[in-house]
Amino acid sequence: xxxxxxxxxxxxxxxxxxxxxxxxxxxxxxxxxxxxxxxxxxxxxxxxxxxxxxxxxxxxxxxxxxxxxxxxxxxxxxxxxxxxxxxxxxxxxxxxxxxxxxxxxxxxxxxxxxxxxxxxxxxxxxxxxxxxxxxxxxxxxxxxxxxxxxxxxxxxxxxxxxxxxxxxxxxxxxxxxxxxxxxxxxxxxxxxxxxxxxxxxxxxxxxxxxxxxxxxxxxxxxxxx
Numbered sequence: 001x002x003x004x005x006x007x008x009x010x011x012x013x014x015x016x017x018x019x020x021x022x023x024x025x026x027x028x029x030x031x032x033x034x035x036x037x038x039x040x041x042x043x044x045x046x047x048x049x050x051x052x053x054x055x056x057x058x059x060x061x062x063x064x065x066x067x068x069x070x071x072x073x074x075x076x077x078x079x080x081x082x083x084x085x086x087x088x089x090x091x092x093x094x095x096x097x098x099x100x101x102x103x104x105x106x107x108x109x110x111x112x113x114x115x116x117x118x119x120x121x122x123x124x125x126x127x128x129x130x131x132x133x134x135x136x137x138x139x140x141x142x143x144x145x146x147x148x149x150x151x152x153x154x155x156x157x158x159x160x161x162x163x164x165x166x167x168x169x170x171x172x173x174x175x176x177x178x179x180x181x182x183x184x185x186x187x188x189x190x191x192x193x194x195x196x197x198x199x200x201x202x203x204x205x206x207x208x209x210x211x212x213x214x215x216x217x218x219x220x221x222x223x224x225x
Contacts, residue, residue: 068126083193083210085110087148087219092184092193099187104160105180107145108173109208111138112195116212124211128198131207134173139164148220177206 019038026033084093090106092099101109112132119130132138139161146157164172181194188194197204 081214082216083113083214084216084218085113087145087217090149092188094188094191094193097187099183101180101183103146103149105176105183107142107149108176109180109195110145110217111142112207113210113215113217114141116207116210117215117217119212124213126209128205128207128209130212131198131205133203133205134170135168135203137164137169137173139169145220173206 019036021034021036023032024035025031026035081095082093085091085106086093087106087110089098090101090103092101092106092109115130115132115138116124119127121127121129142164143157143161146160147154150157177195184194192209195206195208197206
């Protein structure tokens with residue numbers, strides 16, 4: 001590391017054996033000044049080295065970018081934590097922190113993770129096989145969850161069911177996805193718990209990039225199993 005006035009300067013790389021004058025910007029004086037190259041202060045930074053190769057749990061024949069490798073390690077490390085969906089409180093619990101959702105938002109999130117739990121693909125990290133197309137959203141499962149929350153004879157459930165069976169579900173899903181993600185990211189930003197899209201030929205499917213072994217349901221059974 002080098003002090004700011006010399007950092008990124010095209011005429012400076014390392015204090016040379018021969019001292020020379022360099023025009024640099026002085027942040028304190030807020031102007032350009034002439035400084036000698038020997039005035040540069042070089043400090044060695046301590047960079048920690050952590051072995052994470054054993055956490056790269058994917059098919060090694062696949063070529064992944066550096067960003068994808070980092071994400072794969074993050075997902076692998078997060079397997080130590082449980083993502084719990086609490087039906088009674090319509091909330092998401094992760095690492096002792098809680099996100100409260102509306103019954104409608106909670107039911108959407110549940111359906112997506114139910115699809116994740118029911119997927120037979122063994123390689124779960126970064127897998128989007130379980131993602132759902134909003135135009136083919138499993139309304140029946142969604143309504144069953146709402147009935148568990150609001151009751152079997154709720155007029156709210158009846159009205160929502162009519163809306164979803166008679167109109168396009170895409171715009172409805174996307175609006176609720178934005179609200180769900182906003183709440184999740186306000187508490188769990190960087191934990192990859194938000195709903196994301198995966199572009200396919202002619203459509204986009206949506207789901208959550210978590211490992212299915214992490215997901216736990218409290219207060220109800222899975223429909224997919």
